[in-house]
Amino acid sequence: MVIGGGSAGISCATRASSLGAKVCLIERKNLGGTCVNRGCVPKKLMWEAGRVWKDARELETVGIAPNLGPFDLQALKTRISDKIEAIRESYASSLEDAGVTVLRADAELLDDKQVRVKGRILSAKNIVLATGGSPILLDIPGKDLLSTSRDVFEWTEIPKSLLVIGGGYIGCEFASIFRALGSDVCIVDAGDRLLEQFDEVAVGHAQDILTARGIKVRLSVEPTSLSKTAGKITVEFDSGPAEAVTHVLCAVGRSPNIDELGPVTESMERAENGALKVTDRLETSASGIYAIGDAADRLPLTPVATRDGEALADILFGEGARLVDLDLVSSATFLYPPIAQVGETESGTAFDGITTPLPSGVLSAETIEVYGKINSDSATGQLKGAVLIGHSAADEIAWIASCLAAGGRSEDLTKATAVHPTLAEEVVGRR
Numbered sequence: 001m002v003i004g005g006g007s008a009g010i011s012c013a014t015r016a017s018s019l020g021a022k023v024c025l026i027e028r029k030n031l032g033g034t035c036v037n038r039g040c041v042p043k044k045l046m047w048e049a050g051r052v053w054k055d056a057r058e059l060e061t062v063g064i065a066p067n068l069g070p071f072d073l074q075a076l077k078t079r080i081s082d083k084i085e086a087i088r089e090s091y092a093s094s095l096e097d098a099g100v101t102v103l104r105a106d107a108e109l110l111d112d113k114q115v116r117v118k119g120r121i122l123s124a125k126n127i128v129l130a131t132g133g134s135p136i137l138l139d140i141p142g143k144d145l146l147s148t149s150r151d152v153f154e155w156t157e158i159p160k161s162l163l164v165i166g167g168g169y170i171g172c173e174f175a176s177i178f179r180a181l182g183s184d185v186c187i188v189d190a191g192d193r194l195l196e197q198f199d200e201v202a203v204g205h206a207q208d209i210l211t212a213r214g215i216k217v218r219l220s221v222e223p224t225s226l227s228k229t230a231g232k233i234t235v236e237f238d239s240g241p242a243e244a245v246t247h248v249l250c251a252v253g254r255s256p257n258i259d260e261l262g263p264v265t266e267s268m269e270r271a272e273n274g275a276l277k278v279t280d281r282l283e284t285s286a287s288g289i290y291a292i293g294d295a296a297d298r299l300p301l302t303p304v305a306t307r308d309g310e311a312l313a314d315i316l317f318g319e320g321a322r323l324v325d326l327d328l329v330s331s332a333t334f335l336y337p338p339i340a341q342v343g344e345t346e347s348g349t350a351f352d353g354i355t356t357p358l359p360s361g362v363l364s365a366e367t368i369e370v371y372g373k374i375n376s377d378s379a380t381g382q383l384k385g386a387v388l389i390g391h392s393a394a395d396e397i398a399w400i401a402s403c404l405a406a407g408g409r410s411e412d413l414t415k416a417t418a419v420h421p422t423l424a425e426e427v428v429g430r431r
């Protein structure tokens with residue numbers, strides 16, 4: 001019995017069924033969960049729209065003078081919902097083809113074998129919690145004026161001015177997207193840097209890029225209250241001036257959807273962020289109850305959710321599986337251009353600046369469009385990690401991750417050559 005029909009739950013249910021298990025999946029909202037309905041998919045489509053719109057307005061620099069009307073947000077939203085609907089339908093049919101019973105309801109966990117659904121008690125030998133997570137809302141006066149990443153996709157207009165609270169990847173991505181679509185944007189963060197999960201030096205360059213694109217960044221400040229007057233939301237801080245904006249996005253983190261499953265979860269072991277601790281068989285501290293995706297204390301990213309879902313099915317009904325090594329998980333923040341990282345990057349050899357006429361460099365006036373760092377062991381040359389900033393960084397980091405997984409050494413990168421002119425030649429063939 002799988003509770004939650006997001007990336008993790010669907011991959012687990014489909015795989016388990018293909019291995020001969022009798023599977024029931026319970027989903028209270030839409031198949032596809034966060035990633036498809038209110039996360040990666042609509043975000044990436046908005047990012048693409050922002051990139052095209054930003055580039056279109058820079059076309060004069062290459063001799064094209066387009067006659068652009070206003071940005072049509074409704075047209076974009078229609079396109080996004082068509083794409084989402086197509087993905088939901090394909091999930092529904094692949095679950096049906098696999099023979100998974102799908103129930104559309106809220107599930108309550110009663111014990112390690114039983115779940116209550118629409119007043120009925122269902123039992124299963126194995127219960128999988130794949131309930132994902134939800135945005136955390138700041139608990140300050142005026143918090144009703146805050147929007148979350150869920151609300152962003154419902155907005156009916158591009159904000160005139162946007163304050164993003166939280167400089168993690170979700171906050172920085174929406175700040176970049178709405179700046180590209182024409183909003184005045186300010187990001188505030190309580191810490192002393194943005195994008196804590198990414199290499200500090202690279203983030204310094206990323207912050208320069210954000211600032212060069214007109215995004216104001218305020219660090220080490222915490223909002224204390226919000227109030228609304230004359231169509232604007234005023235946000236006060238513990239230090240420095242207030243900001244008056246039309247929209248405020250709260251992107252201070254996400255918390256796993258566990259408590260609402262019922263009191264049974266209270267005794268289960270949790271990590272600091274509330275996610276369920278799991279063994280290397282993805283079993284929680286309650287035997288027979290498993291957790292995958294954002295509900296588990298792993299990495300809250302779709303590829304981890306999908307891979308762990310499949311791995312759990314293999315563990316329970318197949319020939320076993322080794323979980324994906326979290327040190328080999330690539331991650332990116334979709335700025336213009338994106339920053340992407342894998343492994344450990346603290347030391348390492350850095351390169352920066354445009355050394356080749358990269359396609360992204362033609363349209364842009366900024367100087368730092370490319371930055372990268374490859375980290376390897378100084379004694380053995382074994383690759384340890386990399387961070388890249390560049391228009392294709394989010395794609396290119398994947399093959400560096402594969403080199404890491406294969407135990408590659410820095411000298412291996414000099415043996416082949418990359419295509420010129422590309423970002424890849426900053427990494428491959430460089431001596």
Ligand SMILES: Cc1cc2nc3c(=O)[nH]c(=O)nc-3n(C[C@H](O)[C@H](O)[C@H](O)COP(=O)(O)OP(=O)(O)OC[C@H]3O[C@@H](n4cnc5c(N)ncnc54)[C@H](O)[C@@H]3O)c2cc1C
Pocket residue numbers: 003004005006007008009026027028029030031032033034035036038039040043105106107108130131132133149170257260261292293294295299300301302303305
């Ligand atoms: C704005 C945003 C952008 C993101 N961008 C990226 C990105 O670019 N790349 C990336 O890798 N990750 C990204 N993520 C993270 C990614 O979306 C998640 O890691 C992933 O969706 C987790 O999948 P999951 O299956 O664990 O949970 P979810 O997809 O959240 O699915 C959980 C499902 O469980 C259901 N559920 C919960 N409780 C119950 C219950 N009691 N009964 C029945 N059903 C229940 C929910 O309705 C939901 O459908 C993004 C997230 C956000 C919010």
